[in-house]
Amino acid sequence: MAKDNKQPMSNFAYSALVIILLCIVLIGCVQQHSSDENVLTVAVSIAPHKYIVNRIAGNTVQVIVLIPPGANPATYEPSQKQIQRLEHTALYITVGVPSFPFEHTWRNTIVSHNKSMMIVDTSRGIQLLPDDSHTWTSPRAMKMQALHILNALITLNPDYTELYEKNFTQLQTDIDTLHHTISNRLSTVSKKQFIVFHPAWGYFAHDYGLQQIAIEHEHKSPGFAYMEEITALIQSEHISALFVQPQFDTRHAHTIADSAGIPVIMTHPLAENWIESLDTFSKNLAEALQSHE
Numbered sequence: 001m002a003k004d005n006k007q008p009m010s011n012f013a014y015s016a017l018v019i020i021l022l023c024i025v026l027i028g029c030v031q032q033h034s035s036d037e038n039v040l041t042v043a044v045s046i047a048p049h050k051y052i053v054n055r056i057a058g059n060t061v062q063v064i065v066l067i068p069p070g071a072n073p074a075t076y077e078p079s080q081k082q083i084q085r086l087e088h089t090a091l092y093i094t095v096g097v098p099s100f101p102f103e104h105t106w107r108n109t110i111v112s113h114n115k116s117m118m119i120v121d122t123s124r125g126i127q128l129l130p131d132d133s134h135t136w137t138s139p140r141a142m143k144m145q146a147l148h149i150l151n152a153l154i155t156l157n158p159d160y161t162e163l164y165e166k167n168f169t170q171l172q173t174d175i176d177t178l179h180h181t182i183s184n185r186l187s188t189v190s191k192k193q194f195i196v197f198h199p200a201w202g203y204f205a206h207d208y209g210l211q212q213i214a215i216e217h218e219h220k221s222p223g224f225a226y227m228e229e230i231t232a233l234i235q236s237e238h239i240s241a242l243f244v245q246p247q248f249d250t251r252h253a254h255t256i257a258d259s260a261g262i263p264v265i266m267t268h269p270l271a272e273n274w275i276e277s278l279d280t281f282s283k284n285l286a287e288a289l290q291s292h293e
Contacts, residue, residue, distance in 0.1 A: 096123030
C-alpha cells in the first residue's frame with residue numbers, strides 16, 4: 001500500500017498563515033477607513049438638493065437629507081441621531097427662503113452643533129415670490145441653485161474641480177432639456193389656472209405663465225365657506241383635476257374633488273428624482289388643462 005506523503009501543517013506554518021490573513025483584513029479596513037475619510041459629508045434640507053449634489057459630485061460625497069420622504073417640512077423634527085451626524089458635516093445646503101418652515105425652526109439648532117460647517121443659501125440671486133419657499137419647483141431657479149452648490153463643492157474639494165464642472169455642464173443641459181420639454185407641453189393649453197391643496201407649485205407656475213390656486217393657506221386647512229368657494233370656482237372654470245402631495249392631509253381635497261366631480265392627482269415636489277418629478281407633474285398638468293378646453 002502506497003504511503004500518504006502529505007504532512008500535517010506545523011504549528012508555526014499555521015500561525016504564519018493566520019497572521020498573513022489578519023494583515024490582509026486589517027489593511028483592507030484601513031484602506032476603507034481612509035476612503036471614508038476622504039468622502040465629503042454634505043447635508044441638505046430637501047431631497048431634490050440631494051439629487052443635484054449627487055449629479056455634480058457622484059461618489060465623492062455622502063449626502064444626509066434632513067427631511068425624510070413623506071415628512072411635512074412644516075412639522076418635521078429632526079432626530080437626535082440626525083443632529084449628531086451634522087457634527088461631522090462639511091457643508092449644509094439650505095433652501096434659504098426665510099418662510100421655509102423647517103429651516104425657520106431648526107436652522108439655529110443645526111448650526112450650533114457644527115459652527116465650522118459651510119452653509120450655502122440656494123435662494124441667492126432668485127427672484128422670490130411672496131409667501132412661497134418652493135424655489136426648487138422652477139427649472140430656472142434650480143439652475144442657479146446648482147451653480148451655488150457647484151461652487152461650494154469645488155471650494156471644499158478642489159481636487160475634483162474638473163469632474164464637478166464636467167458633471168455640472170451635463171446637469172445644466174438636462175435642466176435646459178426639461179425646461180424646453182415642459183414649455184412645449186404647456187404652450188398648447190389655453191387654460192392657465194390649476195388647483196392644488198398645498199401651494200407648492202408657485203415658482204413652476206411663474207416659469208410657465210400659469211396661475212396656482214391653493215386650498216390650504218399658511219399651513220391651515222380651509223374653512224367650510226372657502227371649500228364651497230373653491231368648488232364653485234372649479235365648476236365655473238371647468239377645472240378638471242385637483243393636485244395634492246403625500247406630505248399633507250388630503251381629506252379636504254378629496255371632499256372638494258368629490259363634490260366637484262373631478263379626480264385627485266398625486267404630485268411629488270419633494271421627491272429625490274427632481275427631473276422625473278417635474279416631468280411627471282407637467283405631463284399630468286398639461287393633460288388636465290387640455291381636457292376641459
